Amino acid sequence: MVDSEVLLEVRGLKKHFGGLKAVDGVDLTLKRGETLGLIGPNGAGKTTFFNMVCGFYTPTEGTIRLKGEEIQGLPAHAVARKGIARTFQITKVFKDMTVQDNLLAAFALKQAPTLLSSLRRSHTRQNLEHVQAYLERVDIAAFAKVKAGDLSLGYMRRLEIARALALEPVLLMLDEPCAGLSKDATLDFIELVHKLRASGTTIMLVEHNMAVATALCDRMTVLSYGVKIAEGTPQQVQNNQAVIDAYLGEAEEGE
Ligand SMILES: Nc1ncnc2c1ncn2[C@@H]1O[C@H](COP(=O)(O)OP(=O)(O)O)[C@@H](O)[C@H]1O
Ligand SMILES: [Mg+2]
Structure with a gap:
């Protein structure tokens, strides 16, 4: 059992x-x-x-x-x-992409076959709201438009966690x-x-x-x-x- x-x-x-x-x-x-x-x-x-x-x-x-x-x-x-x-x-994290795009990429990878084609389609209002919610969960919503490579190490780790959470895992x-x-x-x-x-x-x-x-x-x-x-x-x-x-x-x- x-x-x-x-x-x-x-x-x-x-x-x-x-x-x-x-x-x-x-x-x-x-x-x-x-x-x-x-x-x-x-x-x-x-x-x-x-x-x-x-x-x-x-x-x-x-x-x-x-x-x-x-x-x-x-x-x-x-x-x-x-x-x-x-x-x-x-x-x-993808250092040349913004924080927001890092998360959009995570959603895209979850849903679609190729990263770029899906990323182009991913900037919908609904996806952006979704991104914002995950960034808020790890307290980095204010940095959505910042290039990920410009974040401090601690905030990069938070971004990584947000990306992991976007997969809606049962175990992190x-x-x-x-x-x-x-x-x-x-x-x-x-x-x-x-x-x-x-x-x-x-x-x-x-x-x-x-x-x-x-x-x-x-x-x-x-x-x-x-x-x-x-x-x-x-x-x-x-x-x-x-x-x-x-x-x-x-x-x-x-x-
Ligand atoms: N890919 C690998 N090939 C050979 N030895 C490895 C490999 N990965 C880890 N080891 C060895 O296995 C042992 C445990 O390493 P690791 O799991 O990284 O320990 P920890 O994370 O606790 O510091 C170490 O002796 C390390 O050198
Ligand atoms: Mg180790």
């Missing part, structure tokens, strides 16, 4: 690159409406795990079920069509959305994620920074060297000795 509360269920997921076990048998369950953090030191396997869920990597082994349906190994566009939208650690996946942001921009971003959570969006977030993850997540899963070493509430995870050791180990390596 499919538990309707469970949105994503991952079992025994592995990705081996030759002899390197980047992800080595990870289980994870995500419920509807939850914000789950995938955390761990650099090289733990977070991005690799994320890329398998999004269809960018084929798992070596294991299953990924979305609403009960197995999706492992499907190509990224098929996974996106099933309702998983993502952002990238390095933003992939964010890879280190606060990486490289100033302290103020990070705080603003945390506020934005709280707003998205409050509107019912289910989120999986890759985050290296424990403080940011604690501020954002209902639950966390901690990876180290490709395996899960802990999971639970931010409070439980922060006080877990294996987690403390993994992060301390990283700090020592970095010295």
